[in-house]
Amino acid sequence: MEEAVSKAEFRNAMARVCASVNVITSNGSAGRGGFTATAMCSVTDEPPTLLVCMNGRSAQCALFLENRRFCVNVLADDHQELAGYFAGRQADMAARYAAAKWVDLPSGSQALADAMVSFDCELIEARLVGTHHIFLGQVVGIRSRTDGNALLYFDRAYVNVPSQVGSFGG
Secondary structure, three states: OOOOOOHHHHHHHHOOOOEEOEEEEEEEOOEEEEEEEOOEEEEEEOOEEEEEEEEOOOOOHHHHHHHOEEEEEEOEHHHHHHHHHHHHHOOOHHHHHHOOOEEEOOOOOEEEOOOOEEEEEEEEEEEEEOOEEEEEEEEEEEEEOOOOOEEEEEOOEEEEEOOOOOOOOO
16 A cells, blocks of 8 residues: 655654653663653643653663653753753763753652653553554653743754743733
């Protein structure tokens, strides 16, 4: 069957979708891992649930599946270098973690100390679709800060977004 949309066409179209930049971490019996993802979104608020997508060919997939827990750290504009490390520019996991300060959560997860917001999640379902696993996580804890500017990804580049963008009446 001929595909109606090619892989390149789809990737180019998705590059035009603005997304938050997130470092997804996991810590547990399988060890500590982490990767950078833009494929993260809310699923429902009752119960609070979000999803994250991870390439199934990643060596870390088994670690996330075994730990059954992950933390979504939404990055600020000064986290571009960290995003690059967790995107694979720094292969050594210990070096990735050494590039930032982390906070141990009661669940055993580790959150980026100065993330815009961190969602502590229990993995409730993982489903393989094409090349990627979709991890559905129930949010069991949230850490956030009220200052800082967002880091987004658009047109295959990082974009800083001042916190005042979109404010009304100010």
